[in-house]
Amino acid sequence: MPTIKSTYLENLRTSSQHLQSGREIITDAPVDNNGKGEAFSPTDLVASALGSCMVTIMGIVAQREGVELEGLTWEVTKVMASNPRKIKEIIIDFSWEKPSDDQKLLQKLKNAAKTCPVALSLSEEVAQTVNFDF
Structure with missing residues (x-):
């Protein structure tokens, strides 16, 4: 059974949901790697x-x-x-x-x-x- 379900959002950003708790983490590419650096990489x-x-x-x-x-x-x-x-x-x-x-x-x-x-x-x-x- 999966632990995490993730989705590519847009502009080098992803969303990952911890299935047991429903909590979500957003990632963003860092500024030095073409991203906005607005979240954890x-x-x-x-x-x-x-x-x-x-x-x-x-x-x-x-x-x-x-x-x-x-x-x-x-x-x-x-x-x-x-x-x-x-x-x-x-x-x-x-x-x-x-x-x-x-x-x-x-x-x-x-x-x-x-x-x-x-x-x-x-x-x-x-x-x-x-x-x-x-």
Whole structure:
């Protein structure tokens, strides 16, 4: 059974609907690739998915350990290559206002992030630079 149904709208824009929830995502080609840059590009979604997946898996570990991740934020930087045009590197910078003092727990969270399904699914040609400010 499909997970997502997508439609080409016009002018390098697509709409994708998550069938279980009915939620929709619009993508737009970036300005440097003939688009308007008015929404996430498909490669932006890949980069965003990496950060979100890392935090989701960290959240599972945190729940199991009885810890809240409140205040955890992250920024994603996507670096593109040309010839061929593709994602060269994804940089994730994590910050946590009130991290745990438990160094073993912090290491578990870092390990969980680096072994999330998206991280393991990306080609080794896509550098994953992950910085933890905690």
